[in-house]
Amino acid sequence: MISFDRELEKQLKDREFEKQIKEVGSRLLNTPSSIDDLLTFLDKVEIFLAYVEQEPSKSMRDALFPSVKVSVVSCFIEIRRITVPDAPYKDEQMKEIFQLIVVAFENMSHVSICSYKKVVSILDTIAKVKLCLVMLDLECDALVVEMFQSFLKIIRSNYPPAILSAMETNLLYF
Template sequence: MTSFDKELEKQLKETGNRLLNPPSSIDDLFILLDEIKNLLTYVEQAPSKLMRDALLPLVKALITNKLLRNAEMDMKISVVSCITEITRITAPDTPYKDEQMKEIFQLIVAAFETLSNLATHSYTKVVSILDTVTKVKLP
């Protein structure tokens, strides 16, 4: 394991634990989710057990009602952007139960429906979700 991987694991655990107790400021929450999304892009599909363990706080935090069922579509898109990365990382296994995955896929479809509006705050995140979905490698 490289020092980069060790540092990445550490940062994933830290941000996951921070997300379990999310900031009250919506702006700070967006910043934290952007940081998480960025970190997740460095994790390869089918990671080591240590890396999977480092992801557990994030997997748990992202599915909470406060995040996944947030009233703001931009927030939902930021959350789904992170979940899509986790789904890529854990594929072909799913990180959540079937009912939760159904809800996540519904949010992904809802996010794709916003693609026609280039002026939205989340346009680049939706494009990123689409890109991540296309990168999933199945055996």
């Protein structure tokens, strides 16, 4: 009986921690207004992430990954935008980044409402700096196909016009 109670207590704590992780991820998507606030918040995020086990449960991964992936991809895309026309990464690194982008798009229907702003920004930036063409130059043809298959799987008529427009713009480059 005692082990059952401990297991139940652990599950409840895990669920509460997952809820807190989701909340932190959502807040991370809405960047604090000052550098000091951002650094303080990032310190808190680091503390939360330090408590996540090496091989977290599926529910914990589900709580973490959508917003983390979108945020990571967004950072890579912005770095690429800033450095155009020079490539800040080697070809192999860019291929890995493109894989992350495709994974982020595959999970687009699972990201929170707050993430849509980042997703739209990612799509717009990819279109503006013509990263789809870079994908082709690096012979990432299969990833390009995967990306557009993801668009076709998740696209809905009720999506915000900005997302539909950004997807369309990227399609036009092909």
